[in-house]
Amino acid sequence: MIRPDAELLLDINDLHASVEDKPILKGVNLQVRAGEIHAVMGRNGSGKSTLSKVLAGHPAYRVTGGTVRYRNQDLFDLEPEERARLGVFLGFQYPVEIPGVSNLEFLRVSTNARREKQGEEELDTFAFEDHVHDKLKVVQMDPAFLERSVNEGFSGGEKKRNEILQMALLEPVVAILDETDSGLDIDALRIVAGGVNQLATENNATLLITHYQRLLDEITPDYVHVMAAGQILRTGGRELALELEQTGYDWVDRELAAQGAA
Template sequence: MLEIKDLHVSVDGKKILKGLNLTINAGEVHAIMGPNGAGKSTLSNVIAGRDGYEITSGSVTYKGDDLLAMSPEERAWAGVFLAFQYPVEIPGVNNTYLLKAGVNAKRKHQGLDELDAFDFMSVVKEKAKLVELDPSFLSRSVNEGFSGGEKKRNEIFQMAVLEPSLALLDETDSGLDIDALRIVAGGVNKLRSADRAIVMITHYQRLLDYIEPDFVHVLANGIILKTGDKSLALELEEHGYDWVKETL
């Protein structure tokens, strides 16, 4: 589904990613772990199409297409979704409007009819239950006045409604207390499917207790230093990131 080859990315002239390789197939759940400043968020932002990253070489192929040539909205239409580390507050834009516009733009792109308001609302209400999101949030402005945990829940709720093929969860666990983490992780688990890939970017092993990954990668110094199964995360937790560097 996603193939990243020898990706080099700079920000303001500073090299962040230095020849990263990664292959992700449908149905897989990957965890990317690594110390601060290793380039984890750069990777997710580059995949989602945020401005401000200079791609100096390498390629990112998504379902056979050149992902880097697509605008952020085209990527969304093609099924790429980023759950933001810091979800943005947008006063005055209603949560439900946003999702309806997003879903219908995607359907239009796929040559499908737009959902009518009634069908859309029944989908939305059902998905809100996945992350135990209070229905009153649906009529509020996007993330405005939401607590940290509510914002993260709202991200996973949006993921559920938009039904992406490739979901990137950028530090979705940060700022969550243990109950919220359990709810959010439960929502993600319900969204696992054979035709969907999920990539979790996280500092901590804790999230992986709830969402079990098929692969764990260590991202440090701008490349994937090591890849393993979930036991790698436990070793990291025990020995720290320096241990990976030493063992190489």
């Protein structure tokens, strides 16, 4: 839902970032307001995933230029955990396994860290169990997953559902979902997309990083951005995704070549 007067949640200006001294982001500009759903598309290596990691504060990525303001404060002043507590959420493409750490306990500590920041009371073990059981429904997840170690031995689809469960618990202001659709069969994709749709409100925003159009059949974006060579090359509405579906990314190469020549 596009409302020009809605709060500007994320304001990315000329963002440059590199990994191991290799520049990946080369001047990204993007504004995200409350209520909006953005899709960032592009080929592998275009910088989409790097953008999501930089926003969440992954230590392997170094910001080399530009600014990002989150709700009017400098995002890069904040540690990753601080960003999360303030409502920035990254749904991982490859959620890591953490052996020995109980999923339930992890979810509880995480939820309480966010609640504390919002001035809400901490949930004890019992209260949290009730709370989490409500949220399980969002992703149709079996409570048995709560008893296991974080993501350990989960299938690809189970890991992604666990990500959306975390999103449901943390109630983020800006949710960045990095290739959440990758590796999912169509049923799992529908469940995950259904979860994202249920969680989208007029007060939050979603940034979908995706390679394929098929996720966008389930979640309707307000904006579609095409990334290439570390920049947003073109921005449009939903129709841009459909156009990409038909024409592929070849035009991107032509456009980049033209830019290079210019």
